[in-house]
Amino acid sequence: MSALPPLSDQGNITSAPRFALSPAVHSKAERISAEWKGTSATGGTTKNFIGGEWLESKTSDWIDVVDPSTQTLLTRVPDTTGDEFAQAVDAAAHAFKTWQKTSVLSRQRIVLNLQQLLRENADAIANSIVLEQGKTV
Numbered sequence: 001m002s003a004l005p006p007l008s009d010q011g012n013i014t015s016a017p018r019f020a021l022s023p024a025v026h027s028k029a030e031r032i033s034a035e036w037k038g039t040s041a042t043g044g045t046t047k048n049f050i051g052g053e054w055l056e057s058k059t060s061d062w063i064d065v066v067d068p069s070t071q072t073l074l075t076r077v078p079d080t081t082g083d084e085f086a087q088a089v090d091a092a093a094h095a096f097k098t099w100q101k102t103s104v105l106s107r108q109r110i111v112l113n114l115q116q117l118l119r120e121n122a123d124a125i126a127n128s129i130v131l132e133q134g135k136t137v
Contacts, residue, residue: 021072028127029074035124040075041131048084051091057084069134 021029029041038047038054045062047054057078065075080088099107118125130136 021067021070025131029131032124032128032131036128041128042075043073044075046075046077048078048080048088050084050088051094055084057081059084065132067131067134074131 026042032041033039033044038049040046045056046065048057049055057080059078059081061079062076063079064073065077066073078084102110
């Protein structure tokens with residue numbers, strides 16, 4: 001088995017899909033793109049989530065995420081800039097100041113709400129993982 005070529009020699013990564021997603025899979029990808037803010041599963045770009053907001057990256061370098069079973073472009077994620085990374089770290093440090101003062105009961109409620117959201121969205125999460133890995137459910 002030969003090694004895969006590098007994703008990019010320099011800068012922008014561009015790849016054309018070799019095959020299209022099947023209609024059923026494309027429908028799932030469109031639903032993910034419509035319901036999940038800041039992300040795409042149909043060839044668009046995924047934004048950075050910084051300080052509680054989805055922000056378009058200012059990078060000129062993007063990494064393609066493809067369905068390995070078809071080589072179809074699902075999304076392009078930013079090769080986040082140093083300034084954006086620093087902004088994310090600063091936002092996380094600021095959020096931690098509040099989080100560390102949050103009571104255990106409040107934290108528990110937040111984590112239980114997250115658990116409920118994961119359960120409610122399990123099918124969409126599974127479909128996203130399936131697309132990225134090129135496998136079936």
